[in-house]
Amino acid sequence: DSQSLSSQGSTSGSTFESRRSARGLYGSTLRNSSEREVPGDRKFTLPEIQKATKNFSPNLKIGQGGSGTVYKGQLSDGTLVAVKRAKKNMYDKHMGHEFRNEIETLRCIEHLNLVRFHGFLEFGGEQLIIVEYVPNGNLREHLEGLNGKVLEFSVRLEIAIDVAHAITYLHTYSDQPVIHRDIKSSNILLANNCRAKVADFGFAKLAPTDATHVSTQVKGTAGYLDPEYLRTYQLTEKSDVYSFGVLLVELVTGRRPIEPKRAIVERVTAKWAMEKFSKGDAILTLDPNLEVNDATNLAIEKMYELALQCLAPKKRNRPSMRRCAEILWSIRKDYRELAQPTSS
Incomplete structure (x- = not known):
């Protein structure tokens, strides 16, 4: 009861x-x-x-x-x-x-x-x-500029790190590992200082101790769903890692994971962005509201390198969330050094 x-x-x-x-x-x-x-x-x-x-x-x-x-x-x-x-x-x-x-x-x-x-x-x-109560709306609203302000690239990078910390905690540090199962921009709430808080645990599941656990019901949101989970119904922490890869692309591009009104090659945002990245054109996917500079350019390349690993079709090839957090820390460090003005 x-x-x-x-x-x-x-x-x-x-x-x-x-x-x-x-x-x-x-x-x-x-x-x-x-x-x-x-x-x-x-x-x-x-x-x-x-x-x-x-x-x-x-x-x-x-x-x-x-x-x-x-x-x-x-x-x-x-x-x-x-x-x-x-x-x-x-x-x-x-x-x-x-x-x-x-x-x-x-x-x-x-x-x-x-x-x-x-x-x-x-x-x-x-x-x-x-x-x-988190007062500042969700990440999706901010990426669409619904509050009249553009979410700066440096803030987007901080949000990626905050979310990586939150999921790492769920996977590693809580009493029993928790798989969120519904990581997406509308489930990431922003406080007034733009610190991110992951919400909506309605789909969350305590990680099964049996590695071959088969879920009876697929849960999650189209565009963020791990294709291996869809195929095998086997749920692991790596399903959240896949969704996080989609989220990284969303932070860079500002686009929704699926954009049905766009040309066919651009409809699935992560696929389109990864193809551009593989051709050396990652910068062309940057949210047009953001300014291009050396610091951003390098950070996008590194974020897409990480996203590509997170989006690996087979879960064994994806990094852990803790590894994602560590990589993002080093991306932030390099970004800050490059973004510093050379003269006072």
């Missing part, structure tokens, strides 16, 4: 600290255990959430997905939250399972670049997940 789910909480601060002493960058965002609230430990009531969202006011609706609607809310202590309200659909057995899946996943993870989990509520047919 919902009570037992919520009362399990997460590992305590001290055990988490000792078990993760070598986790470096992938550690918790809080400085000491007295400041720390165990993820998902807070108990919520339906009236409290109704009040916070003004009874799920359409004016506070901030997102709509396959599994439900997301509302902005303000708790009585002033905390801003996002409330995910699962679709009420008696005929869809997967919805209840997906809701519990998200709870189980969110309950055991805590990282600076992952949306923070506050709690959940199952009551009178309502299924609600309460998470941190």
Whole structure:
């Protein structure tokens, strides 16, 4: 039942600290255990959430997905939250399972670049997940310039690194590895300082200990889906790596993974970009809103080199997410050195 789910909480601060002493960058965002609230430990009531969202006011609706609607809310202590309200659909057995899946996943993870989990509520047919409110929209909106500003190349590189850290944490550092299964630009939320936070764990799955695990249902989003997973139904962390490769191309080009209105050769963005890259024309794929310079030129080449590895048809040829993060650090280092003005 919902009570037992919520009362399990997460590992305590001290055990988490000792078990993760070598986790470096992938550690918790809080400085000491007295400041720390165990993820998902807070108990919520339906009236409290109704009040916070003004009874799920359409004016506070901030997102709509396959599994439900997301509302902005303000708790009585002033905390801003996002409330995910699962679709009420008696005929869809997967919805209840997906809701519990998200709870189980969110309950055991805590990282600076992952949306923070506050709690959940199952009551009178309502299924609600309460998470941190991230104020600045999602990456897809920013790439399309919906807020009137161009996302600078240096910021895009930081976002790639933030996402790489988040997925590395999921794959390597949480108690049991988690495969996100739906890494995409609309699931990457940006804080006011443009730090990225990965959201939407509705499809996430605890990694099977059996390497030959066959998933019964393909989950994910067209354009980001690992072709080997589609062919074999075998789910591994490398499926997220493939999606991350698609995301890298998206950050460079600004284009969606699939653009049906374009000429046939340009419709699948990653395929088009990798072909240009292999011919030495990577720069021609750069988002036209960005300026071309030596630093950007080199960074694109290196990012595409990494993307090509991530997009390898066979999962064994793809790097780990940790390796992706390390490569991106070195790309950022070179980019910063080249981008520095030579004279003061």
